[in-house]
Amino acid sequence: MQPLCPAYILHSRPFQDDKLLLQLLMPEQGRVSAVIRKRQGKQRFAMQPFQLFTVALTGRSSLKTIRTLDELAPASRFTGKFLFSALYLNELICRLWPDDMAAEQLFNYYQQSLQALERAQQTPEQLEPCLREFEFSLLNELGLPVDWQHDASGSVLNADLQYYWLPEQGFVISPGGWPGAALLAIGQQNWQQAGSLQVAKQLSRLLLKPLLGDKPLQSRALFSTPV
Structure with missing residues (x-):
């Protein structure tokens, strides 16, 4: 089982047909590029910046795959x-x-x-x-x-x-x-x-x-x- 680590999403953009390419900031790993499948339905709005998540990453290359991503705290709201x-x-x-x-x-x-x-x-x-x-x-x-x-x-x-x-x-x-x-x-x-x-x-x-x-x-x- 992959360890869960805290992370913030710094940036996201579409990647292939059904994925997003994320830039994450994590304490031990630093800035990490990772791919995740787009969430559907009510979950599609969940991956937002300025929110603390826990993530589990896999992959040996510089481009990781996100296996799990869960909200750890509410997002900061700015205007x-x-x-x-x-x-x-x-x-x-x-x-x-x-x-x-x-x-x-x-x-x-x-x-x-x-x-x-x-x-x-x-x-x-x-x-x-x-x-x-x-x-x-x-x-x-x-x-x-x-x-x-x-x-x-x-x-x-x-x-x-x-x-x-x-x-x-x-x-x-x-x-x-x-x-x-x-x-x-x-x-x-x-x-x-x-x-x-x-x-x-x-x-x-x-x-x-x-x-x-x-x-x-x-x-x-x-x-x-x-x-």
Whole structure:
């Protein structure tokens, strides 16, 4: 009997005549491509994103077959920009997370971010902090952490100085750059600090761009103003 494992559906598309090709996020297996037969009747709506499932997989190739898929918790419900934001998280993982690389921490970050997005529907000012925190958590898991306390030379960041980011080095003092106070606040997730959200957005875009390449994110196009 195949073991049951928790999973989220990140993406689905038709595959052959009666199947779907799913992109799953699982703690131990990471991002997994798997095929499942389409559900019929009342069950056809059951395979939705933002819902925790248990799955049993078979197959030795990179493309697995789903033998069982059962709902473990109700789906998170999103509308408008909150739905677009949740789709953005899914697309980032599909584009950036390597095949079959374990994702225990990422799975936790993703689950926490869905919960934070749900809460943000009642407090919309929390939307951007949720997205920025997930982006930097994902970058950290990909081996691209940001040191929010020190510059490239190892000196402690100074709230009164300004900095820019140099790839593979870190922050360097640069007049006209980002305020050190904002960088220190981001590291503490202090989003009340003036400029912290704007700086976090600019820096996350800078770090994500070489990973994403020239192909635009479809989820960003859903926003009139990009996330």
